[in-house]
Amino acid sequence: MQKIIYLFLLHTLWGFSQETKVSVDSISQEKTINYYSEDTDLVGRYEIYYANGLLKEKGQTAYEFGCGMKSGTFEFFTKNGKLLKTEVYNNWLKNLGDGCHSTIHDITVNEYHENGKLKAEKKYQSSYEAGEKNKVGVWRDFDTYGYVNNTTSYPWTYPHKELPNNIIKAEKALVTLFEKLKNSEPRIRYESVAPSFEKELLVTLNLQNSWQYPFQELSKKIRILSSKDSLIRTFAWDEREGGSRHNMKSYIQYKNNHILQIENLRDNEEENGFRNATIDEIVAFDNGYFILGWGSFGSGAMHLIITYYKFINGILKPWPIFENNKTEYGIEISRGDKFNLKIDPELQQITFNETLYNEDMGYYYQTGKLTTLAFIDRLNIFVKKEEK
Structure with a gap:
C-alpha cells in the first residue's frame, strides 16, 4: 500500500502565519511541499520534487472573487530539470456583480521541445462549476526551430471582448518574424521562417479588431x-x-x-x-x-x-x-x-x-x-x- 508521510511546520513572520506541510510518497519518493497562508489549507503555493531532488512542478491557488481556485502560472519540468510545459490561469467574470461560482477560467498551455524551443501553444476555457476544459482560440504547433508548423482555430465557449493590445503584440511579432525571414539562409527561410510568417499573418488577420487596425509598422516591411x-x-x-x-x-x-x-x-x-x-x-x-x-x-x-x-x-x-x-x-x-x-x-x-x-x-x-x-x-x- 502506498503511504504518505506528513510533516507540519508553522511559521510566524510580522504577525502573519504560514503553515508548511511536507508529504513524501513512500513508493515514488516524490516530495510535495504546501505553503498554506491565512490559517487555511484552501489556498497557497505548492511544489513537487522528484526523488532526485529536482523540481517536478509548482503552482498555487488563491482567493478570487471570494472562492479559492487555481490562479496564475503553473510550471512542469522533466526529471532532468528541463521545462516541459506551463499553464497560465486567467480568471474572470462575465458580469462584475456575479459570484465566484460564475468564474470563467482562460487557460493557456505552452509545451516545449527538449532544446527549450516552444513546441505547442494551446488554449482552453472552463468554468468554476463545470470544471471540464474546452479547446478554444488559436492552437499552434512549432518545429524545433520555434517556428509555426500548423495552426488551428476553435470557437470560444465563453466569448469575451478581445484585449485592445492583442493586435499590437501580434503586429510586433510579425515585424520580428519578417526580419528573420529576410535575414535567414534560404533553406531555413523556405522550410520554417516563411511558412511561420504566413500562418501567423493569417491568425492575426482573423482577429476581429484587425479590420480597423492600420498595421503601420508591418506596412514598412510588406505591401498593404x-x-x-x-x-x-x-x-x-x-x-x-x-x-x-x-x-x-x-x-x-x-x-x-x-x-x-x-x-x-x-x-x-x-x-x-x-x-x-x-x-x-x-x-x-x-x-x-x-x-x-x-x-x-x-x-x-x-x-x-x-x-x-x-x-x-x-x-x-x-x-x-x-x-x-x-x-x-x-x-x-x-x-x-x-x-x-x-x-x-x-x-x-x-x-x-x-x-x-x-x-x-x-x-x-x-x-x-x-x-x-x-x-x-x-x-x-x-x-x-x-x-x-
Whole structure:
C-alpha cells in the first residue's frame, strides 16, 4: 500500500502565519511541499520534487472573487530539470456583480521541445462549476526551430471582448518574424521562417479588431493596400527563394455580413496564369475591383497580372471580364524596362505598352506602340482594340 508521510511546520513572520506541510510518497519518493497562508489549507503555493531532488512542478491557488481556485502560472519540468510545459490561469467574470461560482477560467498551455524551443501553444476555457476544459482560440504547433508548423482555430465557449493590445503584440511579432525571414539562409527561410510568417499573418488577420487596425509598422516591411471604398484590403510580400528567384504571396481581407474573410489570391489562379505577384494597385470598376500585381520567376523577365474581383452574395470572387472567359490578363516584359499601364474607369479602357518576345534573342521588347483593351457593354468584357 502506498503511504504518505506528513510533516507540519508553522511559521510566524510580522504577525502573519504560514503553515508548511511536507508529504513524501513512500513508493515514488516524490516530495510535495504546501505553503498554506491565512490559517487555511484552501489556498497557497505548492511544489513537487522528484526523488532526485529536482523540481517536478509548482503552482498555487488563491482567493478570487471570494472562492479559492487555481490562479496564475503553473510550471512542469522533466526529471532532468528541463521545462516541459506551463499553464497560465486567467480568471474572470462575465458580469462584475456575479459570484465566484460564475468564474470563467482562460487557460493557456505552452509545451516545449527538449532544446527549450516552444513546441505547442494551446488554449482552453472552463468554468468554476463545470470544471471540464474546452479547446478554444488559436492552437499552434512549432518545429524545433520555434517556428509555426500548423495552426488551428476553435470557437470560444465563453466569448469575451478581445484585449485592445492583442493586435499590437501580434503586429510586433510579425515585424520580428519578417526580419528573420529576410535575414535567414534560404533553406531555413523556405522550410520554417516563411511558412511561420504566413500562418501567423493569417491568425492575426482573423482577429476581429484587425479590420480597423492600420498595421503601420508591418506596412514598412510588406505591401498593404486598401481600396478607396475601404471594403477590401490586400497584404503582399516576397519570400525570396534565393538567387534571382522570387516567391510572392498575396492575400485579400474583407468582411461578409460582419464576418472577416481572408482569401489567398493564389487559390484563384487560372490554369496558365501568372501565379507569382505582389499587389501593386487596386482600381474600382463596375461594382468590382481590378487588382494589379508584379512578379518575377528570374531569368531577366517580369510579369504583370491584372485580375478582376467582384462581390457575389457577399463573397469576393474572381470574375470573367476578359476575352475567352478569363478573370485575369497577363503581360510579360524584360526586367528593368519602364512600363506604363493605366486603367481608366471613365473611358472604360486599359492601356499599356505593347510588348513582344524575340525568340532568337530570348527577351521581351517594347514596340513603341500602345495596346488598348476596351470594355464592350453588351458583352461585359474587355476586348483588345484593333489598331486602325
